[in-house]
Amino acid sequence: MAGIWAISCKPCELACVRQEVHARDAEAQLVRLASSDNVLSLIEADAGVLAGMLCSTSDLADDEAVSLIERVAKLVTCPLIVMCDRLDPGLIARLFYAGATEVVAGGSSSSCEPVSSKEACAKGALRQATSAGAVAHSKEPAKSASGMDAYAEPARQVHDRTAFHYASSMTTALDEPDGLDEPDELGRSDELEEPDEIDGLDEVASRKAMGGRSTSSEPGAPVICAIAGRGGVGTSSVVGLMAATAARMGLRTAVIDLDLMHGNLPALMGIDDPVDLARLLKDSDSVSETAIEATAMMVSPGLTLWGSLERPELAESMGTAVEQLIFALRDPADVIFIDTSVAWGDAVAAAVAMCDRCLVVGAPGPTQPESAARIAQLAARLGVARTKMVSVLNRCTASSLNEEFALRFEMALSLHSRVRIPDGGSEVSGLLSFGRLEDLARGESRLTSAIQTCTSSLLKELGCAVPEGFGKPSEQDSGGLRIRLPWDKAGEPR
Incomplete structure (x- = not known):
């Protein structure tokens, strides 16, 4: 019909x-x-x-x-x-x-x-x-x-993805004569080179206007970007768990850690010797295929990570390189997850401006609703429609959080899409301390169930092929926290 x-x-x-x-x-x-x-x-x-x-x-x-x-x-x-x-x-x-x-x-x-x-x-x-x-x-x-x-967007086909290694898949994607060797191929027009007309965050918004999507006939991989108004809310953990979940679904998943100064995603994912993202800067005009391959860190089959910097002082010079990296990854990857920092530079602004979904992450805290609302307003000024934003309240079963706070946080953002992720307790901090994020993602808990449900729903909206039944909320999690009382319905002791 x-x-x-x-x-x-x-x-x-x-x-x-x-x-x-x-x-x-x-x-x-x-x-x-x-x-x-x-x-x-x-x-x-x-x-x-x-x-x-x-x-x-x-x-x-x-x-x-x-x-x-x-x-x-x-x-x-x-x-x-x-x-x-x-x-x-x-x-x-x-x-x-x-x-x-x-x-x-x-x-x-x-x-x-x-x-x-x-x-x-x-x-x-x-x-x-x-x-x-x-x-x-x-x-x-x-x-x-x-x-x-x-x-x-039509659902994209899932090819044979026993392993997503950037070096092998990118060679096929970028060896075309009209590839990304020239900066003009990145979807920017000549007008953007005139500093008189555009500068600062406005330039990032206009770049999104000129080429936020892949230039190929098939839609490029969707970009999911997580932002937060304050640090310590678990943005990196949420991004890492969602990326690991997407890889378990059979999707070729790319993760970029744009907390360039103090990023810890490599440590959470068990990378002992992270590769410096500053290697992307070796080419003055554009980021080369060789540089992208050299900075890729394969976490597991289907999951590849980029970031962050050995020298944090280089963060402000990474804007163009990161933008080109995201464009290049849209062809070989099926989905791209991006973690960001609280302090935005050109790199974070570029990523947010071209994202397909923007996760606004918060957690229990005295000024969390106000901080989250301000960061959402900044994303909106970069051109991200509020229908593309998702309110993500992390650690929603923590002892310091009650329903009144949760409602205040969600009302401050006033977003149609809302997600609540329960607190994982000491098990989460223990596993993450030893870089065992993937073990946590494979476990069975209310936290991983919520992450699977959220990731599955999000990827289906974006046209990714998700296995049937994956991420379906269990009966245990569908009604929130369940308490076993010491007496039955008739009032008799159990």
Whole structure:
């Protein structure tokens, strides 16, 4: 059955709207709603009926459009496209922050073409990219679907993955004549080389707009990036466990430790002699295949790690190298996990800007909700839509955490996707102290069950092939913490 798209626009915009929707879903059925109230009524009645929504701002005030997208984003996970009748960087940023997955130029005063990256960079509208990554749509309608939400990506095939060793798989992927030997192949346009127009975090956002996705015909590996407002919340442990779980599913998993100054993922994964990521800097223009192979650390079959630095003072010079590394890994890998630091540099900003899912990790602490909310706002300013963010509350069964704190943390983030990971107790710290993270991931506990469930659900959303039944929550974990009382239902002692 063809998907149903709700549209809200003026009659004179119908042809333009139909063109945009059919470029993304050729079989879509359009239902035009006369007002924003009708849109909300339809969604509240049955949110699952929609395959997508396109709303025009031409007959809405800015605040009304932002409010509508914000309310709809809390109810659905389908693509939310906004057609703007003017190029207003402030409005575009607010729409993405509210939850829009894509903003295109349109309206009665335009030719209904997607916002081009050249125009956007020149005028400062650096949030016109889709949150999924690829942006500068072609002016040909058939190609304007390149910015579709990751939810709509077809499941990628799982090949024979008895072991994912970067050196063998990357040789096949990068030995093409049009590979990544030239920096121009990284999806950046000539405009980005002009420092007058872009600088700082805005440059990172525009780079995401120009090439957050692989340039190959097959979608590149999704990028899952974990961020935190404060240190010590278990971000590295969560990333490592999720990566080890993905590798156990048969996916070729790449992990990048971008806590470049004080990263400890190699130690958690049992790497006794970590390789210095600074070797990527040997080539002045671009990161070579040889350098990427030289810095790869094979943790186990299917799991390969990059990072961090022997000399922390080099962290600020790693931005471009890390960005090129992520681009290069999108072809040979099936999924990329990235750990980050609390203090962001260019490398972390680039990774967050091009990610497909952003995990906002927190744990019990007096100011955790406020810190997590600030770091989520920073990610949103880099162009990551809030529909791509996931609230991850770690150690949610710790003695210092109660339900009131958990709700306060989740309300501060106000994200549709929420995950709670239980505390693993002394066993976790003991195994991690000796670099036995994989042993922990293979164990049977409430912690590993929650990690498996979360990872499985996340990878399915991103189009990865997950074995049937893997990560299915057990009856023991489905209802939260269970307490055995000393008497039965009838009040008799056990």
